[in-house]
Amino acid sequence: MFNFLFADGSRLWNNDLWYALPAIVAVSLVYAATRHERMRPIWLHAGRVAGWIIGFMSIVCIVLVFFSWLT
Amino acid sequence: MIAKFVEKPVPESINLKDPVLAAFLAWLIPGLGHLYQGRRAKAALFFLCIMGLFVFGLYLGSSNEQCKDSKGKIGYGRAVYFSWKKGERTWPYLCQVCVGLPALPALIQASRMSHNKKVWWGGFMAPPRPKGDHGPNKLQPTLHDLHRVLNRYFELAWVFTTIAGLLNVLAIYDAWAGPMTTIPGGKKEKETESD
Numbered sequence: 320m321f322n323f324l325f326a327d328g329s330r331l332w333n334n335d336l337w338y339a340l341p342a343i344v345a346v347s348l349v350y351a352a353t354r355h356e357r358m359r360p361i362w363l364h365a366g367r368v369a370g371w372i373i374g375f376m377s378i379v380c381i382v383l384v385f386f387s388w389l390t
Numbered sequence: 391m392i393a394k395f396v397e398k399p400v401p402e403s404i405n406l407k408d409p410v411l412a413a414f415l416a417w418l419i420p421g422l423g424h425l426y427q428g429r430r431a432k433a434a435l436f437f438l439c440i441m442g443l444f445v446f447g448l449y450l451g452s453s454n455e456q457c458k459d460s461k462g463k464i465g466y467g468r469a470v471y472f473s474w475k476k477g478e479r480t481w482p483y484l485c486q487v488c489v490g491l492p493a494l495p496a497l498i499q500a501s502r503m504s505h506n507k508k509v510w511w512g513g514f515m516a517p518p519r520p521k522g523d524h525g526p527n528k529l530q531p532t533l534h535d536l537h538r539v540l541n542r543y544f545e546l547a548w549v550f551t552t553i554a555g556l557l558n559v560l561a562i563y564d565a566w567a568g569p570m571t572t573i574p575g576g577k578k579e580k581e582t583e584s585d
Contacts, residue, residue, distance in 0.1 A: 335542070338546055341442070341443060341446055341550075342443065342549075342550065342553055344439070345439040345440070345442065345443045345553070345554075345557060346553065346557065348435060348439050349435075349436065349439050349440065349557040349560055349561065350560065352432055352435050352436065352561075352564065352569075353560045353561070353563065353564045353569060353570055354569055354570055354571065355569055355571070356404060356429070356432070356568075356569050358431050358435075361432075361435070
């Protein structure tokens with residue numbers, strides 16, 4: 320069912336989804352930095368934003384897996 | 391649950407110095423506007439995040455492989471280029487140029503290419519050579535070469551450099567007007583006042 324996530328039967332670290340990681344880190348940190356001035360709230364807010372992004376991506380992934388399983 | 395630990399933004403006075411100059415510096419080099427304002431931690435954060443993403447995008451859009459059409463090498467930073475010819479307009483460059491100085495070599499290269507002069511720096515940020523162009527840039531890759539050699543990394547490089555440019559728009563706004571804080575409980579307080 321999850322074969323498309325691990326194309327050519329390869330290992331997890333060969334997956335292209337890892338390219339999302341630097342983007343998520345940068346987007347969440349910069350977004351949080353535009354809402355706070357001090358570093359501690361920036362880190363905490365960035366963690367929350369990153370969680371939301373990963374959660375949203377996971378939901379989309381589950382929906383896609385479900386539809387690929389249907390077909 | 392994490393929201394419990396997130397501190398509410400507290401409005402505080404920040405010396406923005408000359409906001410217009412700070413915004414211009416923030417566009418020129420990500421984080422430079424904040425450095426000018428003395429906001430060093432945020433300057434470092436913006437510089438590392440935005441430039442890190444942009445440089446990673448440039449890296450993904452690079453290759454030492456030989457081109458099929460032109461027999462030259464692909465070269466570096468191929469995902470950032472400017473072209474305003476009909477049918478070849480590079481809309482992502484409008485976002486990429488928001489990174490400022492690091493994206494400006496693309497304008498120089500585009501100007502040289504359109505004036506039929508040899509591009510500099512081995513084709514770094516140069517637009518792809520039109521097919522059938524056998525002028526001084528005959529060793530430069532065509533768009534077909536870029537897609538064939540770089541494959542999906544060409545699109546990934548576009549995405550990373552474009553996101554970097556868009557993030558710098560947020561950083562420019564922050565340098566110009568300060569953080570976009572909300573007044574804690576402001577709405578509720580207003581409602582109770584009107585009651």
